[in-house]
Amino acid sequence: KATEHILAERRDSVVLVSLNRPKALNALCDALTRELTEVLDATDQDDTVAAVVITGSAKAFAAGADIKEMQPKNFVDVYLEDFITSSWERASTVRKPIIAAVSGYALGGGAELAMMCDMIIAAESAKFGQPEITIGVLPGAGGTQRLARAVGKSKAMDMVLTGRVVDAAEAERIGLVARVVPDEELVNEAVAAAKEIAGYSRPAVLLAKESVNRAFESTLAEGLRFERRMFHAAFATEGQSEGMDAFINKREADYTDR
Ligand code: HXC
Secondary structure, eight states, X not given: OOOSSEEEEEETTEEEEEEOOGGGTTXXXXXXXXXXXXXXXXXXXXXXXXXXXXXXXXXXEEOOBOHHHHXXXXXXXXXXXXXXXXXXXXHHHOSSOEEEEEOSEEETHHHHHHHXXXXXXXXXXXXXXXXXXXXXXXXXXXXXXHXXXXXXXXXXXXXXXXXXXXXXXXXXXXXXXXXXXXXXXXXXXXXXXXXXXXXXXXXXXXXXXXXXXXXXXXXXXXXXXXXXXXXXXXXXXHHHHHHHHHHHTTSOOOOSOO
């Protein structure tokens, strides 16, 4: 369903969420982030939804937090309302697979929102940057942390300290995005990837997502132990017996636990 700044539509078991505040290049104002949180809550609770795609418009995925809303705030304002984490981090806690489909600008909070997703598929026009330094602040929704984990220290420092914007080709080269596709194919490619994931055993997908995420929260030894336990757990699912039986019998797997 549509709200003021968000469009959400079904593509089979995938929900395509479009940020829709074109006049401000999808700047993430309070109302937009609240609506985004609501739609992500709803999709996470809906059993008929298997995966989510978040996209923007051709010109901008999102040009960042709303600078006009932020400018008058002082420390006590942002501290007391826990700006920005309280309202923004929902994308990072969605249990289902969530793909960011980025064309045009993904700057500041826009890049941070994309990085909260499980993977980023970029159009050739995509531009990623953390320009907060140019307006007297620093990234506040993961731009120093998720970016550093994604691309390493030197590239993260370059982007965060100079505000340099990287294009899609560079973003792919440094490992920030998973794939780059022509602009006109962006949404279809992202939805197709989401549908592909949605076709697999759902417990296996969620276990796999949880395991990859654990890599960013633990030591290697702990992460490996976690992965092994998740792998063992997969043997309690129908998907495991079905998937392996289908392989052995040279037939297509039909996952009923999706
Ligand atoms: C509020 C914004 C905005 C933003 C663009 N607009 N970005 N409004 N907050 N982040 C508005 C403009 O004011 C303008 O409104 C309209 O969108 C079109 O933008 P233009 O600048 O005219 O477009 P263009 O010349 O094509 O330039 C595009 C742009 C530029 C390069 C993306 O808009 C830009 O630099 N935007 C700011 C990017 C940025 O610094 N993002 C980081 C924000 S800080 P009017 O009314 O004038 O037509 C941040 C912190 C997050 O995200 C930390 C914690 C979450």
